[in-house]
Each structure stands twice: as C-alpha cells, then as structure tokens.
Amino acid sequence: MNRPASPAELTADIAHMDAQQLREFTASLMQQLQQQAGDLCQKQQILEQQQRELARRDEKIRFTTVENEKLKVELAYLRRIRFGKKSEKLAGIQGLLFEEAIDEDLAAVETQLSRSVPREEKQPHRQPKRQPLPPGLPHTEIRHDPANRSCPCGCALKHVRDDESEKLGYIPGTFFVEHHKRGIWACPNCERIEQAPMPPCIIDKGIATPGLLAHVLVSTYGDHLPLYRQEAIYGRAGLTIARSTLGSWVGQCGVALQPLVDALRRELLEQGVLHADETPIRILAAPKEGKKAGKGWLWTFVPGEKEAIRAVVYHFSDNRAGENARGFLDDWKGALVCDDFGGYKKGFRQGITEVGCMAHARRRFHDHWVHSE
Incomplete structure (x- = not known):
C-alpha cells in the first residue's frame, strides 16, 4: 500500500521537475482540490437536506x-x-x-x-358489557378456514377447535345474526397452528355489520330519524341497542368515512367549473345563555354540468366567514358559479374566475317586473 508523500519528499520531487512537469503537477493538485470541494459541497447539501427533514419532522x-x-x-x-x-x-x-x-x-x-x-402508550379501554342477541333471529354461519390445510412439513392439518363471534346484521326489514367460526388447525407432527383471519371491519371488535351501520347512518341523515327513535324501533324488534351505542357507531363511521370525503374533495377540485352555495342550519349545542340550539352553515360544492364527475361535497362551519370557502377551495383556480355573497370576493382576487348565478340575476329582474305591473 502506497503511503502519502511527506512534505520533504514533495519538496525534493518538485526541485527535480521541469516546467512541463510542474504545470502537470499543479493541474493535478487543482483537480484534487476541485474534487474535494465538490465532495464537501455534496456533503453540505446532504446535511442541509437532513436538517430540513428533521425540521419538518x-x-x-x-x-x-x-x-x-x-x-x-x-x-x-x-x-x-x-x-x-x-x-x-x-x-x-x-x-x-x-x-x-x-x-x-x-x-x-x-x-x-x-x-x-x-400502541404502547394506549390505555386499556374498558369495553361495555354487551347484551345477548335474541335467540329467535335468523342465523347465518360463516366459516373462515385456512385456504391451505397442508403443513410445510408435509402433514395435513387437523381441526382443533373454532373461535366464534357474532355480529348483528340488517337487511331492509330484517335483522339477522352472522355467526363467524374461525377454525383452528394444527399439524400433529410439528404442532404448527393455522387460522384464517377475520375479515376487516369498520369498528374494531364491534357487533354491527357494515350493512347495519349503513342502515343507521341512512336512517339518521337520510330519513332524519333521531337515535332515540331508532332505539325504540330496534327495541320493538327485541334488540337492546342503547342510544349511546348508536351514537358511538355514528361517530366512528364518520372518522372511517373521512378519507372518502377527502378523496372526493380532491376529485372535485380537479374540475374546471364548480357551483357553490351556503345555507344556515340549526345545530344542537351546549346550553348557553338560555339558547337550546345554535346556528351553523353548510357549504355545498358541486361540479359543473359538463364536468367529468357528478358529485356533491358538503363542508360544515359554525360561521359564514369567507375563509371557510377559501379554506375548502385552497389553491383551486377554476370558474366558480355563485351568488354575490361577499365571502367569495377575496377568492376572485386570488385567481378564481367569478361566474354570476343566472338564477340570482333573474330574481332582480323578476322582482322589478312584478312590482312594475
């Protein structure tokens, strides 16, 4: 292995070099310095990138x-x-x-x-005691067994026992019980255990099937049935499902559905033309100053008639400030069809094209025509 030349050896070598050799030696040193400077610059960039990543984290x-x-x-x-x-x-x-x-x-x-x-920081959650399901409901048995019942050692797996669980389902007009059996299979030779996983569910360890959860949501928001009325309806069918349980289902479904809402919003904001309007709604709020209900605002965004998708996205806010619409639209720069509400004006100054609503424009002419008769 060649060791680096000492300063004395370099001085001696330089003393015996002619002009051409000195030029070549100097060029070699300059090239080494440039390479070292490039390496140093690259390391500096990597360090800065790592620092930015740490800052973001x-x-x-x-x-x-x-x-x-x-x-x-x-x-x-x-x-x-x-x-x-x-x-x-x-x-x-x-x-x-x-x-x-x-x-x-x-x-x-x-x-x-x-x-x-x-996961390691989560506190153990105390599950409420579940009421038994009425025995008279129709039962559907669903088995979950391993697709391959052969052990890698060559032996056939033998059925040991089943892990069983029940879920309450609903089809229009009928409740039923899904009886899930997950067979446990073992190899008699090497004692290997196999068991099929449970299918994914919306609420972890919950009793409700997706069909029942969908029914509760549609009844609540589509049919405007309060949960206390649904509790009474289920009670007449022999089912004890507390309002607090129904409320918990609705809340957890809202969190589970949020990614779909976000994805639909992203699709909506890729369209060139949107319609927007806002409407007040009465909301239940904590008792305050003698008021039993508060006021919220529901912002509705719909793509234009000739856009690629047909969808409606709602955005709730507790006030009518224009920042709610701007926050939903973010940096979207298309054509917005809306009324003359001042909350949209700042968005027009930031690149959104204002398209007046013909229905609102016609209203003034119609009112003038009616009063002029």
Missing part, C-alpha cells in the same frame, strides 16, 4: 402534539357535558337529541385520539 411532531392536546381538551369537555352535573338541562326530546350529538362527538374524538397515540 419536528414541526409535524409539534403539530400532532398540539392536535392531541386539543382533542383531549375537547374530549374532557364533551365528557363533562355528557356525564357531569349540569346546572342547565335540556328537557324531554330536546335533551335526548343533545345527548345523541354528544355521544357521536365523543366516539369520533376518541377514535381520532386512538389512531394518533402509539
């Missing part, structure tokens, strides 16, 4: 921490309202509706927190 950690703290405060507030002593109470049906909304919010917040907290 730190920012994400700070954001997640703040978001978790916010959710914990909201969860504590909801629990205090739902289970604590209240100096102001809502009576009768109004109180039932308010408790349903609280149960839904509690389930949604708890689900979001459980997804953001690492």
Whole structure:
C-alpha cells in the first residue's frame, strides 16, 4: 500500500521537475482540490437536506402534539357535558337529541385520539358489557378456514377447535345474526397452528355489520330519524341497542368515512367549473345563555354540468366567514358559479374566475317586473 508523500519528499520531487512537469503537477493538485470541494459541497447539501427533514419532522411532531392536546381538551369537555352535573338541562326530546350529538362527538374524538397515540402508550379501554342477541333471529354461519390445510412439513392439518363471534346484521326489514367460526388447525407432527383471519371491519371488535351501520347512518341523515327513535324501533324488534351505542357507531363511521370525503374533495377540485352555495342550519349545542340550539352553515360544492364527475361535497362551519370557502377551495383556480355573497370576493382576487348565478340575476329582474305591473 502506497503511503502519502511527506512534505520533504514533495519538496525534493518538485526541485527535480521541469516546467512541463510542474504545470502537470499543479493541474493535478487543482483537480484534487476541485474534487474535494465538490465532495464537501455534496456533503453540505446532504446535511442541509437532513436538517430540513428533521425540521419538518419536528414541526409535524409539534403539530400532532398540539392536535392531541386539543382533542383531549375537547374530549374532557364533551365528557363533562355528557356525564357531569349540569346546572342547565335540556328537557324531554330536546335533551335526548343533545345527548345523541354528544355521544357521536365523543366516539369520533376518541377514535381520532386512538389512531394518533402509539400502541404502547394506549390505555386499556374498558369495553361495555354487551347484551345477548335474541335467540329467535335468523342465523347465518360463516366459516373462515385456512385456504391451505397442508403443513410445510408435509402433514395435513387437523381441526382443533373454532373461535366464534357474532355480529348483528340488517337487511331492509330484517335483522339477522352472522355467526363467524374461525377454525383452528394444527399439524400433529410439528404442532404448527393455522387460522384464517377475520375479515376487516369498520369498528374494531364491534357487533354491527357494515350493512347495519349503513342502515343507521341512512336512517339518521337520510330519513332524519333521531337515535332515540331508532332505539325504540330496534327495541320493538327485541334488540337492546342503547342510544349511546348508536351514537358511538355514528361517530366512528364518520372518522372511517373521512378519507372518502377527502378523496372526493380532491376529485372535485380537479374540475374546471364548480357551483357553490351556503345555507344556515340549526345545530344542537351546549346550553348557553338560555339558547337550546345554535346556528351553523353548510357549504355545498358541486361540479359543473359538463364536468367529468357528478358529485356533491358538503363542508360544515359554525360561521359564514369567507375563509371557510377559501379554506375548502385552497389553491383551486377554476370558474366558480355563485351568488354575490361577499365571502367569495377575496377568492376572485386570488385567481378564481367569478361566474354570476343566472338564477340570482333573474330574481332582480323578476322582482322589478312584478312590482312594475
């Protein structure tokens, strides 16, 4: 292995070099210096990139921490309202509706927190005692067995026992029970155990099938049936499903469906023409200053008639500020068909093309025509 030349040896070598050799030696040194400078610059860029990545991760950690703290405060507030002593109470049906909304919010917040907290930090969750299902309901047995019942050692697996669970399902007008049996198969030679996994479910360890959850959601938001009425309907069928359980299902389904809403919003914002409008809705809120209900706003966004998709995306806010529409549209720069509400004006100054609503424009002419007769 060649060792680097010492300064004395280099000086001696240089002393015996002619002009051409000195030029070549100098060029070689310059090339080495340039290569070292390039390597140093590349390492500096890698270091800066790593520092930026660390900064992004730190920012994400700070954001997640703040978001978790916010959710914990909201969860504590909801629990205090739902289970604590209240100096102001809502009576009768109004109180039932308010408790349903609280149960839904509690389930949604708890689900979001459980997804953001690492598994090792999660506290054991106490499951409520489940009421037995009526024995008279139709049962459907569904088996889950390994597709391959041959052990890698060459022996055939033998059935040992079944892990059983029940889920309550619903088809229009009929409840039924899905009886799941997951066979446990073992190899008599090497004692290898095989068992088919359970199919994925929306609510982990929940009793409701996707069909029943869909029925509850459609009944709640499509048919406008409050949960206390659904509880009574299920009670007449012999099923004991508490309002708090139904509210928990609705809240957890809302969290599970959020990725679909986000995906639909992304598809919507890829269209060139959108229609937008906002409408007030009455919402249940915590009793405050004698008010039993609050006011929220539902923003509706629909693609133009000739766009590639047919969809409607709703965005809820507790006020009518224009920042709600701008927050939904983000950096979208298409043509927006809307009324003359001032909340959209800032978006027009930021690159959105304003398209006046013909129905609103016609209204003024129609009013003038009616009053001029």
